Amino acid sequence: xxxxxxxxxxxxxxxxxxxxxxxxxxxxxxxxxxxxxxxxxxxxxxxxxxxxxxxxxxxxxxxxxxxxxxxxxxxxxxxxxxxxxxxxxxxxxxxxxxxxxxxxxxxxxxxxxxxxxxxxxxxxxxxxxxxxxxxxxxxxxxxxxxxxxxxxxxxxxxxxxxxxxxxxxxxxxxxxxxxxxxxxxxxxxxxxxxxxxxxxxxxxxxxxxxxxxxxx
Amino acid sequence: xxxxxxxxxxxxxxxxxxxxxxxxxxxxxxxxxxxxxxxxxxxxxxxxxxxxxxxxxxxxxxxxxxxxxxxxxxxxxxxxxxxxxxxxxxxxxxxxxxxxxxxxxxxxxxxxxxxxxxxxxxxxxxxxxxxxxxxxxxxxxxxxxxxxxxxxxxxxxxxxxxxxxxxxxxxxxxxxxxxxxxxxxxxxxxxxxxxxxxxxxxxxxxxxxxxxxxxx
Amino acid sequence: xxxxxxxxxxxxxxxxxxxxxxxxxxxxxxxxxxxxxxxxxxxxxxxxxxxxxxxxxxxxxxxxxxxxxxxxxxxxxxxxxxxxxxxxxxxxxxxxxxxxxxxxxxxxxxxxxxxxxxxxxxxxxxxxxxxxxxxxxxxxxxxxxxxxxxxxxxxxxxxxxxxxxxxxxxxxxxxxxxxxxxxxxxxxxxxxxxxxxxxxxxxxxxxxxxxxxxxx
Numbered sequence: 001x002x003x004x005x006x007x008x009x010x011x012x013x014x015x016x017x018x019x020x021x022x023x024x025x026x027x028x029x030x031x032x033x034x035x036x037x038x039x040x041x042x043x044x045x046x047x048x049x050x051x052x053x054x055x056x057x058x059x060x061x062x063x064x065x066x067x068x069x070x071x072x073x074x075x076x077x078x079x080x081x082x083x084x085x086x087x088x089x090x091x092x093x094x095x096x097x098x099x100x101x102x103x104x105x106x107x108x109x110x111x112x113x114x115x116x117x118x119x120x121x122x123x124x125x126x127x128x129x130x131x132x133x134x135x136x137x138x139x140x141x142x143x144x145x146x147x148x149x150x151x152x153x154x155x156x157x158x159x160x161x162x163x164x165x166x167x168x169x170x171x172x173x174x175x176x177x178x179x180x181x182x183x184x185x186x187x188x189x190x191x192x193x194x195x196x197x198x199x200x201x202x203x204x205x206x207x208x209x210x211x212x213x214x215x216x
Numbered sequence: 217x218x219x220x221x222x223x224x225x226x227x228x229x230x231x232x233x234x235x236x237x238x239x240x241x242x243x244x245x246x247x248x249x250x251x252x253x254x255x256x257x258x259x260x261x262x263x264x265x266x267x268x269x270x271x272x273x274x275x276x277x278x279x280x281x282x283x284x285x286x287x288x289x290x291x292x293x294x295x296x297x298x299x300x301x302x303x304x305x306x307x308x309x310x311x312x313x314x315x316x317x318x319x320x321x322x323x324x325x326x327x328x329x330x331x332x333x334x335x336x337x338x339x340x341x342x343x344x345x346x347x348x349x350x351x352x353x354x355x356x357x358x359x360x361x362x363x364x365x366x367x368x369x370x371x372x373x374x375x376x377x378x379x380x381x382x383x384x385x386x387x388x389x390x391x392x393x394x395x396x397x398x399x400x401x402x403x404x405x406x407x408x409x410x411x412x413x414x415x416x417x418x419x420x421x422x423x424x425x426x427x428x429x430x431x432x
Numbered sequence: 433x434x435x436x437x438x439x440x441x442x443x444x445x446x447x448x449x450x451x452x453x454x455x456x457x458x459x460x461x462x463x464x465x466x467x468x469x470x471x472x473x474x475x476x477x478x479x480x481x482x483x484x485x486x487x488x489x490x491x492x493x494x495x496x497x498x499x500x501x502x503x504x505x506x507x508x509x510x511x512x513x514x515x516x517x518x519x520x521x522x523x524x525x526x527x528x529x530x531x532x533x534x535x536x537x538x539x540x541x542x543x544x545x546x547x548x549x550x551x552x553x554x555x556x557x558x559x560x561x562x563x564x565x566x567x568x569x570x571x572x573x574x575x576x577x578x579x580x581x582x583x584x585x586x587x588x589x590x591x592x593x594x595x596x597x598x599x600x601x602x603x604x605x606x607x608x609x610x611x612x613x614x615x616x617x618x619x620x621x622x623x624x625x626x627x628x629x630x631x632x633x634x635x636x637x638x639x640x641x642x643x644x645x646x647x648x
Contacts, residue, residue: 073645084300084516087642109604172325181397181613185620188401210303213289300516388541397613404617426519429505 014080018141020069024062024093025130025137031058031100032130032197036123039115042107052104059101066094080140085211092204093133099197100126106190116187118170122163122194129159129201136208146212156205163198167191230296234357236285240278240309241346241353247274247316248346248413252339255331258323268320275317282310296356301427308420309349315413316342322406332403334386338379338410345375345417352424362428372421379414383407446512450573452501456494456525457562457569463490463532464562464629468555471547474539484536491533498526512572517643524636525565531629532558538622548619550602554595554626561591561633568640578644588637595630599623 038051069090073079079086106112136152139145170191178184254267285306289299296302322328352368355361386407394400470483501522505511511518538544568584571577602623610616 070641070645083642083645087638091638105600109600110607168321168325175326175398175402179398181401182607182611182616184398184401185613185616186607206303206307209286210299213286213299384537384541391542391614391618395614397617400614400617422519422523425502426515429502429515 014076014078015141016072016076017069017080017086020065020072021089021093021137021140022134024065024069024090025134027058027062027065028093028096028100029127029130029134031055031062031097032123032127034058035100035104036120036127038104038107039120039123042112042115048108052108055101055104059097062094062097066090081211081215085207085214089204089207089211092200092207095200096130096133096197096204099193099200103190103193103197106186106193110186110190112186112190114183114187116170116191117173118166119191119194122166122170122191122198125159125163125166126194126198126201129156129198132156132159133201133204136205140208140211143212143215146215149208149212153205153209156202160198160202163195167195230292230294231357232288232292233285233296233302236281236288237305237309237353237356238350240281240285240306241350243274243278243281244309244312244316245343245346245350247271247278247313248339248343250274251316251320252336252343254320254323255336255339258328258331264324268324271317271320275313278310278313282306297427298430301423301430305420305423305427308416308423311416312346312349312413312420315409315416319406319409319413322402322409326402326406328402328406330399330403332386332407333389334382335407335410338382338386338407338414341375341379341382342410342414342417345372345414348372348375349417349420352421356424356427359428365424365428369421369425372418376414376418379411383411446508446510447573448504448508449501449512449518452497452504453521453525453569453572454566456497456501456522457566459490459494459497460525460528460532461559461562461566463487463494463529464555464559466490467532467536468552468559470536470539471552471555474544474547480540484540487533487536491529494526494529498522513643513647517639517646521636521639521643524632524639527632528562528565528629528636531625531632535622535625535629538618538625542618542622544618544622546615546619548602548623549605550598551623551626554598554602554623554630557591557595557598558626558630558633561588561630564588564591565633565636568637572640572643575644575647578647581640581644585637585641588634592630592634595627599627 034051034055038048038055041047041051069086073083073086132152132155136149136156139148139152143149171188174184174187174191178187250267250271254264254271257263257267285302289295289302348368348371352365352372355364355368359365387404390400390403390407394403466483466487470480470487473479473483501518505515505518564584564587568581568588571580571584575581603620606616606619606623610619
């Protein structure tokens with residue numbers, strides 16, 4: 001019996017989920033940080049390609065862990081909370097990373113030469129949101145401090161409101177000043193994808209609230 | 217013990233949800249009526265700003281009640297129907313108002329000077345849809361007449377079909393006659409947001425059907 | 433007692449769902465095949481109108497079966513798997529057909545004269561996806577071979593990845609070569625609708641995985 005097997009033998013099956021959730025949250029944060037870096041450096045062709053590739057890797061790792069969580073669900077009779085909530089939590093986190101990847105991809109595909117205003121600020125808020133998600137998800141394993149999760153959810157809501165304000169300001173500027181329709185389409189789509197990533201982070205917060213509702 | 221406390225003491229906890237649901241539905245209807253008014257008066261700058269602000273207030277009130285419902289869920293052991301359904305019902309209603317607010321915001325941000333055809337008609341149907349929602353949600357508290365809810369759901373479906381027809385007609389006209397790409401983008405986005413608001417009203421109808429399925 | 437009544441009498445109520453699921457899956461496949469045909473023949477005005485009408489019929493039939501499934505849920509106490517899963521499965525399948533119909537409609541409304549690259553290839557993958565869905569859904573009735581469903585889900589995931597690659601390639605080409613903004617908007621929207629239809633097919637795959645999780 002290898003060490004890994006012994007380890008698995010002594011860990012109650014339902015506890016296996018937490019390191020996986022934490023790995024997903026860690027990965028989302030990594031993706032958000034990389035996207036922020038990409039938006040700061042997108043004019044450097046070499047950096048751009050490397051960062052887009054790293055974000056793609058992040059997203060694929062996310063898919064792998066998501067797949068592993070669903071597989072564990074298959075094998076586990078007792079789960080730490082409702083199966084449905086585990087599925088929703090997992091796929092919402094996956095959504096955040098999907099939109100991060102989609103934003104990176106658009107930046108490359110559209111051959112963007114200029115960012116709409118507030119893009120960097122919004123991506124910084126997305127990094128903050130991913131950190132709140134990591135804090136909240138780190139608390140899931142014992143649930144001794146549901147208040148920590150609640151606080152993170154409040155902050156995620158505040159971040160979302162700030163993103164909304166910045167997003168609308170940016171859209172307003174775009175439709176006032178951008179006279180080139182194709183440039184407007186590109187910038188509008190990049191802003192939308194970025195804003196949706198933070199929306200999805202708030203969806204995670206909704207699942208977290210729903211988990212606390214049932215467990216607490 | 218204040219009057220409010222006495223009142224709360226004698227009302228079974230699970231009944232507290234219904235006034236909240238009704239307040240949300242009322243609020244959605246108010247938002248739909250304000251949006252219709254805004255679309256009729258958008259060329260009047262002063263009226264426009266006032267109506268956009270009122271719709272924003274509506275949306276914020278909606279967020280508050282939504283938050284209150286989730287809080288009540290925290291404190292309540294026995295709920296009138298599945299917790300998950302209460303959550304879905306609440307967030308779907310919130311979605312309708314989000315799209316109403318988003319449509320109002322676009323109208324302001326895009327500095328729209330001309331509406332696409334059928335916009336007023338679609339917004340009138342959204343008002344009708346919000347009234348059907350109010351009727352159906354008013355029936356939830358006793359569920360003695362599930363047929364009333366079913367009828368509202370049938371009407372919501374019919375309204376959605378009418379909106380679809382008007383929407384497609386308007387899009388067809390847009391792509392045939394609008395030669396200014398940026399104007400086309402604006403009008404397309406306003407129509408889409410309006411149509412999505414009515415879509416979300418139909419999502420509420422789906423939750424209602426699912427609640428009846430389980431309770432009846 | 434008519435033959436149909438006798439037949440219904442001897443079939444346990446919960447088994448009535450499977451022919452309905454299979455009818456929906458069959459219908460989704462039919463829609464996907466018709467859309468592929470439409471994309472190949474869209475320059476022929478007569479064929480185009482006939483195919484758009486056939487796809488519309490498909491979508492309406494889909495709505496009818498969906499409605500019938502929800503009605504059966506009303507009347508049936510014991511269901512073959514969770515009510516919620518039946519609802520999600522049904523509405524996800526309906527979503528695939530909605531996007532197929534929406535893509536067909538856009539093709540007509542936009543008066544498209546030229547398709548973006550990879551459109552035919554993506555629509556062929558959508559046909560393949562609809563066939564995997566049919567295989568998986570055909571297995572639901574006995575669930576003796578959950579591996580068949582799992583395999584279909586793996587294939588649906590592979591198809592989705594291929595669609596993603598083709599989609600991004602096509603978008604890249606569009607933003608590099610299409611200088612007419614309105615043409616770009618049309619092609620972008622058609623690609624997006626087609627890609628979303630295959631996304632929704634993967635959503636069905638997620639529900640299927642969740643059903644196996646609980647039943648197996």
